[in-house]
Amino acid sequence: MRLSARTSRVHRMVRGVLAGVFLLGVCLVPCAAPTALAADSLIGRPAPVFSRTDLNGDKIDLGQLRGKVVLLNFWATWCAPCQIEMPVFAGWQQKYGGQGLQVVGVSMDDDEGPVRELVAKLKLGYPIAMGDVQLGEQYGGVLGLPLTYLIDRDGVVRARFQGETDAKTIETELKRMLDRQ
């Protein structure tokens, strides 16, 4: 009898722990949600067009990339998470380039020297241009890096990933956009 009462108490305690875990989960999930795909004024709108000369002297014209899915990545040499992402993007350029992906990198560094040095080391295989305040503002303010936009074949912004984002999250969205002809 005594044993049964104790067992029952233990069961109630276990149920309590489980309920607590559930409640904490409910509270914490929204706090921990990534900022990827956050509500953003550019989502669903035409991507601001720009034209830049990349580090190789070639022209990047966003308007000319209609028909392709564009991964537009703002980064900087001092941004550690950016340097984790960039080789991944380079891999995607190789893997999905034939399906219409074009990765474009925009460095928000103050000086070009360190950018050239790092890009030469990383051997990215996609164009990199220097950004500026005006371009940052066109894209809603680049006030933290990394910042990546996905632009569909019609030139419409479909996703925005701010900060360190799981590559799989970006790739899933990217593949969905590439599948849409």
Add this chain to the structure above:
Amino acid sequence: MRSGMLRGMMLCVAVAFGMSSLMPVRGSAQAASPDSAFSIPKANLIQPAELNSALTAQGTKKPLVLQVGSHMLFTEAHIAGSEYAGAGSQEAGRKMLQERVSALPRSSSIVIYCGCCPWERCPNLGPAFKALHDMGFTNVKALYIAQNFGADWVDKGYAVERAH
């Protein structure tokens, strides 16, 4: 609700809070590199809401607020009244910072901030804080920006000056 169940829930919540309270201690508990923002003692951190209140309060002496990160990000937007003082991760940047504060009394209230990257990834604040500490400044705070300047300051509606 049965007392056992209640006790279980309380235990769970207590454990969770215990764990969360350990997180900010990471700076002092880990052997943080001097380049890391985690090298800055917890007592020298200031939260965005607290700084914003200090800057907007009437009739109080304001701290000197210095951005020690990217100049381009500073030009795009910065804390109202703050000055650019060079990137803390670069020698030239630290020299600029040292020159800016060299004539100030060592007890001056100074707040440094960056917000280029998530706190644990910021390359600028740790070296900038160390530079000021090595100069003998005793009242330096680092603004704790968890994610980035946009999310943790601008989007909160705190006082900002923009390029245009």
